[in-house]
Amino acid sequence: MRFSRPNKKRRERPTKKPASGGKATTATRPTADQSLLWTVTITLFAAGAVMVYSASSATSALQTDGDPTGYLKRYLLIGCVGLILMRFATRIDLNKVRELTPILMIAAFSMLVLVLLPGFGVEINGAKRWLGAGALRFQPSEVMKLALVLYTAMLVAQNPGRVRDLKSLSNPLFYVVGAAAFLIALQPDLGTDLVVCATIGMILVAAGARLQDLAKVVGVLAVVVLVFSLIEPYRVARLTAFINPDGDPTGIGYQSEQARIAIGSGGLFGVGLGESVQKVFYMPEAHTDMILAVIGEELGLMGIAALATLYFALVVAGLRAAKNSRDVYARLLAIGITAMIACQALLNFFAVLGMAPLTGVPLPFISYGGANLIVMLVAMGLLINVASGQHVARVRVLNGGGQRPQHAHTPRQERARVAAASGARSSRSRGHYEDRGRRGRNGGTRRSGPGRR
Numbered sequence: 001m002r003f004s005r006p007n008k009k010r011r012e013r014p015t016k017k018p019a020s021g022g023k024a025t026t027a028t029r030p031t032a033d034q035s036l037l038w039t040v041t042i043t044l045f046a047a048g049a050v051m052v053y054s055a056s057s058a059t060s061a062l063q064t065d066g067d068p069t070g071y072l073k074r075y076l077l078i079g080c081v082g083l084i085l086m087r088f089a090t091r092i093d094l095n096k097v098r099e100l101t102p103i104l105m106i107a108a109f110s111m112l113v114l115v116l117l118p119g120f121g122v123e124i125n126g127a128k129r130w131l132g133a134g135a136l137r138f139q140p141s142e143v144m145k146l147a148l149v150l151y152t153a154m155l156v157a158q159n160p161g162r163v164r165d166l167k168s169l170s171n172p173l174f175y176v177v178g179a180a181a182f183l184i185a186l187q188p189d190l191g192t193d194l195v196v197c198a199t200i201g202m203i204l205v206a207a208g209a210r211l212q213d214l215a216k217v218v219g220v221l222a223v224v225v226l227v228f229s230l231i232e233p234y235r236v237a238r239l240t241a242f243i244n245p246d247g248d249p250t251g252i253g254y255q256s257e258q259a260r261i262a263i264g265s266g267g268l269f270g271v272g273l274g275e276s277v278q279k280v281f282y283m284p285e286a287h288t289d290m291i292l293a294v295i296g297e298e299l300g301l302m303g304i305a306a307l308a309t310l311y312f313a314l315v316v317a318g319l320r321a322a323k324n325s326r327d328v329y330a331r332l333l334a335i336g337i338t339a340m341i342a343c344q345a346l347l348n349f350f351a352v353l354g355m356a357p358l359t360g361v362p363l364p365f366i367s368y369g370g371a372n373l374i375v376m377l378v379a380m381g382l383l384i385n386v387a388s389g390q391h392v393a394r395v396r397v398l399n400g401g402g403q404r405p406q407h408a409h410t411p412r413q414e415r416a417r418v419a420a421a422s423g424a425r426s427s428r429s430r431g432h433y434e435d436r437g438r439r440g441r442n443g444g445t446r447r448s449g450p451g452r453r
Contacts, residue, residue: 085381086380098329107143112144127360145196259278259292262276291366292363315342
């Protein structure tokens with residue numbers, strides 16, 4: 001008795017049926033960089049929710065409403081809005097982003113001007129940086145950070161050769177960036193200015209700008225920052241406190257001193273989640289700019305190292321996405337977003353750890369803050385969009401020697417086109433040899449002429 005061997009059918013990936021007719025399309029799998037960026041973003045957001053609750057629950061319970069989850073609820077609500085916008089940013093066509101960039105720049109400049117006008121800007125702790133009222137307050141400078149990254153990438157991608165000449169680079173890029181930095185400095189917010197200038201500089205370095213030209217610009221900026229720092233007495237006091245932290249531990253150096261005590265109390269593994277003492281009685285703004293000190297006290301050096309590892313993974317995935325992109329605009333955009341997040345995280349790390357003066361820059365995805373969290377999530381959505389690998393610039397050589405840009409093709413479409421072309425060539429080749437074989441079997445090809453009988 002014989003048993004027939006069952007036929008094994010190859011499993012095919014199910015295709016997604018369109019809602020209204022048409023051909024079925026196969027869903028594309030996310031790349032490794034996309035998966036890593038999604039994982040890091042969600043992990044940072046979840047860690048931020050936990051630490052915001054831990055750092056603010058005690059002070060929230062002592063407020064008039066008596067709700068220890070007040071800041072956590074607002075953080076999660078803002079984060080949900082940011083995640084929706086982030087998902088939209090992962091799917092939007094980057095050409096539409098380029099078209100909307102001038103509108104975004106005009107809106108960002110208008111809001112920066114409104115902040116400085118009486119009756120519009122909201123002043124908190126001597127700084128006039130906010131628009132809106134109550135829970136709807138936001139910082140226009142956060143919007144300007146992302147707008148300048150988009151603008152710089154668009155401007156350089158239009159004419160990559162402009163970065164080789166300082167004069168052509170200054171007009172209009174340096175004028176626009178300088179005007180935005182000046183309006184931000186009037187709030188005052190030098191920390192955001194430092195992040196903006198460092199980010200734009202890294203984009204220009206990646207675009208091929210000459211280091212000697214950038215060194216001249218950095219020298220001018222250093223003089224400007226020094227002048228702005230010496231104009232205001234509180235900035236001079238901050239510089240003095242940074243140089244000599246123990247000089248005024250109960251005055252201007254109080255916040256830095258309490259942050260050092262918190263991190264030192266945490267040791268290697270921390271005192272335990274939610275067990276911080278500094279956040280309740282001593283350290284101001286524990287859930288915003290100084291949240292890293294709370295992490296150091298409750299989770300120890302290992303918690304800070306784990307957080308730094310997440311940021312490092314984000315930088316690696318962002319730079320790899322930029323390297324794999326063959327479109328100039330997408331590449332510069334990925335570098336700019338990665339640099340913006342990295343510079344802001346580094347500046348916060350250095351300030352809290354006592355390696356730089358306090359600047360009031362929040363920790364990305366972790367610190368409580370509405371505008372900063374939404375802007376960071378939208379920026380990550382655009383970075384994941386670039387990491388998808390669907391932005392490939394193609395050119396077609398004309399008879400006159402010029403080049404005409406064509407529509408971008410995804411790697412999957414390119415492979416399908418090449419396979420179809422090679423299949424057509426193979427079919428023609430098979431037909432040619434089969435025809436020769438038939439003629440050979442029929443006795444060869446007859447030729448007409450006088451020798452034919």
